[in-house]
Amino acid sequence: MELLLANHGSYPRIGDSPGQQRLRRAYAQHERGEITSKEFDAIQTSMIQEIVQEQAEAGLDLVTDGQIRWYDPISHFAGRLDGIKINGLLRFFDTNFYIRQPVVADQVLWKGPVLVEEYRSAQAVSPKPVKVVVTGPYTLARFSILESSRYRDLPEIVAAYTDALTKEVEALAAAGATLIQIDEPSILQHPGDAGLVKAALSRIASRKGRARLLLATYFGDAAPLYESLQAFPVDALGFDFTYSRDLADLIARRGSDKAIAFGLIDGRNTRMDRTEEILLILQRALPKVKGSPSYLTSSCGLEYLPRDKAQLKLKRMAAVRAELAGRG
């Protein structure tokens, strides 16, 4: 059973050394018009290069661009679609992080790739394959305000975002992305809408080409949804183990028909995860997982942690796998 080490998605774009704060300074300079967009972009690229390197050095198999260019996981994609305006700040789940809320003001239309260039430029500087992460249509819809009369309700907004994301995924696969992660944290708050998410993913999956699709859930207990998720049209399922007492047992008992992204490293707390505890879960669950490869990752993106701790968490992932391999 192959177990790859994968960064979840976001990564701290700032650290405590002056060099690691260059993006923060550049952001302010760019806002004041003191540097051009091109100069600002070059600094973003250099930060992506730095963190991609950091992930590779920690021993990861799959890296991300850390969403360094994103304002937040909601407005980055939604805000680049026709028909969407961006509103004020809104708290992102139970974090102390705030997103800008999209307003569906008119017909939602995909104007062209949003993430393809980001993927290409990250891959160009990365020694390891880059995993692409995009927020799914259901979560985008849940954070959106409906103003336009073109859409009547939540399912119709989900369908509109699904159209756009289907095209995006098709473009990403064509650009060579081999693993595309769709984040749907909102589904855990509204398990009754699982059917809606499944239908949306079916449409997206129909255009994924040769890319693998990973559905990532987090910020909630996925155990109640576990059985229905097994029938979703994706290659792998991602779980946040920090909110659930039963999930590890459930996987060990029921097994999984799909590969699993084990979010066993706590992405929300600086405490170092215990290798022994993680090993116990992996040793019980992995033999029951049918899809391959599976992934060891954090419970959510690492941007909720300070940079030094995020880096230590990546190293801990590598230590867990080394220990696992050592025990055969």
Add this chain to the structure above:
Amino acid sequence: MSRAKLKGLGIDLPTFPTSTVGSFPKPDYLVEARAKFAKAKIERKELEELERRATAFWIKTQEEIGLDVLVDGEMYRGDMVAYFSELMPGFEQSGLVRSYGNRYYHKPIIVGEVQWPGPMTIGWWRYAQGLTKRPVKGMLTGPYTVMDWSFNEYYPDRRSACLALARAIRREVEVLVEAGAKIIQIDEPALSVRPEELPFAIEAMHLVTDGLPAYFIIHACYGAFDAIYSQMLKLPVDNLDLAISHSTLNLMEMFRRDPFTKDLSLGVLDVHSHEVEAPETVRARIEKGLKLLPKELIWIDPDCGLKTRTVEEARGKLVNMLAAVKVLRAESGVN
């Protein structure tokens, strides 16, 4: 019932007692002084002098506006959690974490047993109360919010971290009561973020308030209150400050299912808006509350701390709030 409790504590308030949520904008001279102090360009003594001057300004301003229950304005606090975590043993500061856009902050980390370090707010409370005859509230950040806004490397889980913080914060409440504070507000803006954790947040509040002779207010500004409303009635406090005056919730329905059993602070000013609401707007918001609850249970305040507004905006909003309250008091035949 709460009115009787206040009387018992020697506090007599008019119908629709007016108050504020705690923080006021810092005057320019204080903002500058804080920046200089951060760069070690001035001494702590010099900063404290200006903090006292600003506190006195706000006490006088609140009296002029006509507020009934005053606050010290938190001129000496930056962040509502960091103020306490920087004073309490058991905490360290993390590296920078982003909150949105280009905004970053140092998040507290619990690295050892959290302890009460001795009085943290008494000096400021005494100073403020010494400037006025009206009651000044004691103001503390609650254990659940301190826990939720901190990393936890020491306690085995969130509940035990929260309860340990509650025991430490109770000590501060005890000395506030000893010093003479009769009304104490506990700020718990994080209270509704994980509804499944409300039982231990309530348990923590028992540790903070049980058996202490004071009128307790809990301020919880962000709200998924529909999910947790009926449980919130179990909080061992006298007054819930919920900032629901312009919420879209069907409060009528919620209150019919579970009758409201405490005093309610209505939160009738939108602190996030620059607009100074007209007295008629404020009055309409109060009247909305009056449809839900008898007037004896209602307190009037802004929906959160006013620290993000300018001094003039804050004053203008509060003046209009009091204008609306005066009309309603006159109409209901009380004063």
